[in-house]
Amino acid sequence: MMRIILSLVALLGLVLPTQAGADPADINAAARGVVRVVIIGSDGSKVFPVSHGTGFAVTPTRIVTNAHVVDDAATNSTLRIGVVPSEGNDSSFARLVAISPRNDLALIEIVGDLRLPSLTISGDTDRDSGEVSAVGYPMNVDRAQGLDLNDILNSQPPVKSRGFLSGARPSRQFDTILHTASIARGNSGGPLLDGCGRVLGVNSFGAESGGSDAEFFFAVSTKELLPFLKANDVSARVNALPCRSLADLDEAERERLEAEQTAARTEMAARAEEQRSKRARVQLEAELAVQEERENAMAIAAVLFLLAAGCGAFAWSARSSSAEYEYDEDGDADGDENYSSARSGAEPKVIIGGTLAVLALVGGLAAWFTRPGLDAIDRRVNAEMAEGNGEEDDPAMTGSASGTGAMVCTLELDRSRITGTPNQTVEFAWGEDGCVNQRTQYGFKGGTWSRLFVPNEEDAVSVNRYDPDSKTFRTDRYLLSRSAMAKARAARGQYSPPKCGSDGAAGKLGDMQGAVTALLPENPNERLVYSCEVKGS
Template sequence: MRSKQNSARSAGMRVAKQITAFLTLLFAALAAPAALADPADISAASRSVVRVVIIESDGDRANLITHGTGFAVTPNLIVTNAHVVEELRRDDTLIAGVVPAEGRNGFPAKLVAYSPGNDLALLRIEGGGSITPITLFPGAPGDGSEVYAVGYPGNVDLAQGLSMADLVTPQAAVKTRGYLSGGRSSRSFDTLLHTAPLGSGNSGGPLLDSCGRVIGVNSFGTVSDNSTDSAFYFAISMRELSAFLRRANVDAHTSGLPCRSIADLDRAEAERAAGEQARLAAQTAAQADAKQRAMDKARRDAELAILSERDNGMALAALLLVAALGAGGWGMVQASRHRGRFQRKHVFGAGALLLAAVVTWFLRPSLASIDQRARELVPAADASSPAGSASGMAEAGSTRMVCVLDPERSRVTVSDITDVPFEWSGDGCVNGKTQYGLARDGWSRILVPNGEETVSVNSYDPDSHTYTVERFLVGLDAMTKARAERARLNAPACGAGEDAARKFGDSQQAIKALLPPEPNERMRYNCQPAP
């Protein structure tokens, strides 16, 4: 009876522990903050948003006829609403222009595609101007997901008292947040219903997901005579926009990967690092335990071997001693037969046997040599074990490799996903021509291009064979400062030595100090020797 009670009590305790563990995980999940949009992603996407203006000019004076919003899908092609540029179709004396969010001036534009059936139009920037293109999301956005509208609402311009000169001067776009509201569409063309507030000048602007990718083109809102009704807005869906761009032979950049925040990645990396540390600790403990067991066995084997050798030595010494005495006695017998004269061979034979007995006695292994013999046996056991997988990768640092993106450890919003050929040298030289800098955070190279509004921090960890690219989609002012700092750097040539690599690594910190705390993208690649 007592055993049954103990068994029941143990089962109850196990169930209680399982319930406690489940509740702990549940509360942790409920307490975890919801992953909202990263403001840096929305700001980065806003670089591609422009104000579209329609101007009437008689040569001396210019009047603003209307204005709306658009966004760049290539460096010189702007998507907007057809109703924003409708006046251009009616009057060929009117002038279209696009005013970027950053810079010093706007650019003239020409209407190249017009589709009133789904309220879409395409402008081409004239005069060599260019805008950073935005990324489109080709998938279906989830119902209830967070969305952002970016544009130039006229009621904000009116509240600020902006003049016409202000409207054609680069200004930051206005951002509003809302949510997708049901799968309802307008009857004229496919649209998304959402709650991100729009003004009259928002027409043609992008509707963004949490990663700053376009999921629709804002077009119109609900109208009601009842002031208590909630406001809803419609954006032209990606299905309509994709078909429109295909007909116009426009190849826009798309990214269909799941939207994950850097915070989510950091938490996952922390859990992964903790798990890896626990695994390494368990592996180290197991190796230490195995080594101790091997040492104990080796000591037992050494002790048996030493005792056996000592016994054999004692037996052999005793045998040699008996033989020496026998030879001496035989010599005495022979000497008595030859009038007391010992023969030389008897003397030498007895002496040699006696000496051999003494030497054999002293050459016996001592008991103190057991530990030394045991230590000699353990490396032999280790050498016989199969080599681990790490030994195969130890040479990968000096070979050509192919680095493949690890989606579970990456956040990609605007970049293309391709395998990266990579050749690493132990002195920090990459692909035989690019020297990386060595700092406290490891090997890295910061790239600040002239033709792109992006700063990339590329790093490589020779121990884990992990190549990481972090991209910062910064604004014009930050890029200007980063380029100025880059101009002050003097990157050493490959093979300049560790001191030069460390000096270069320290000097790159000046550019890192200008970057935001978190990147917009983080791409981690696992590198393996190329086939």
């Protein structure tokens, strides 16, 4: 019986879809925007931390946390709010923008130069299962490391813990999510993330376990968070698409390519069979036509030869009749009058008959020697098969079909891994030399056109690729840590991209970009695939 049960379980595992596990790269990328929120006091001569919680960026300068994390600062003007990022030494003060004790949410804004990567909020408000991650700064970990309150003012990476959603469980005051990703004091205000690093909720409190029961924790759901942000004029990044792993995406892409190749082979086989059928039909028609033309030419030649013979016989007969008159011994012809009359009447007949005989003979010879030979069959078949297939009519030879000119590209959701809120369309003008919009040169290496972007205002490296043959535009985005971005920016600063139209620009840039791509992780955090077509088509 146990074997039967195990077999059924294994079968269900094959049949039922599984939820993709959290991608560490996506959780790490989201953790870049998670900060320690510190309540700071002062005794007049020095400042000191009073308590701390966690928060996360929803814009480069605005941070969400729990109301109970900043409640003391909201009610005590002598206390200030500090923000300590996970990397770097640019801690900053923040001001309270809004606080909502009803659903334990608060919004603070950085007042210094610190800028943070914004987290994306999941738009799937009805999800109640799957793996999740909690990110924050639990106090028990600080104590275990021997950190005191002064140490928490220094940048440190947040703690990540995994668990599972246990279903929606509205509390008496607000909508919450129940989960098992461990949190403790200090985690309050930190994000609860799905497998793609998108915010599912704001960690708020835990259930008392009594020392023996399983521990459960509560996060303020996005049903509360999104209206709170909207009420405070925050345009957060929201993504309601399913979370897909790159492995799933690559497998789907392989299946798509195989299907396309199978369809192409089937189409080629059908076209080849069609060509064979057409050639057989054209061959038969050409053979019949050439045979008919040969027979007609030979018949015409025979008729002309007979005509030439008849005309020749007529001319010879006329000439012979004029020669029947004999001369006398004295040199005079017998019957002078009859002779002259006969001779004058025969000469035109000889001329006409001879001329017609020559013309008919020449025409007959021409008809005979110009009759189509058997090699005319092949020439006619080749000409018929080539008709309509000239290179000038081949769409593959036109600029639009080869992916050049002004292009408009549409995001293909089923081929993309989207963790943020990308543009739905992209427009650009592509030149045969890899020049975009007549000003941005793309590099060419390994059969691929690409351009790498390392912005100073965002901690992300983007690699854009375009395939003119398939008219596919792709962007791979790598969400890097500050230290990794510093290295990427340094490598990028070592070269200046060649200008469009300069000698060997594409090949040179393809080699230059290798210094940056060598620093990137194996897989991107986000892959956006666009299908392009000629603008206005």
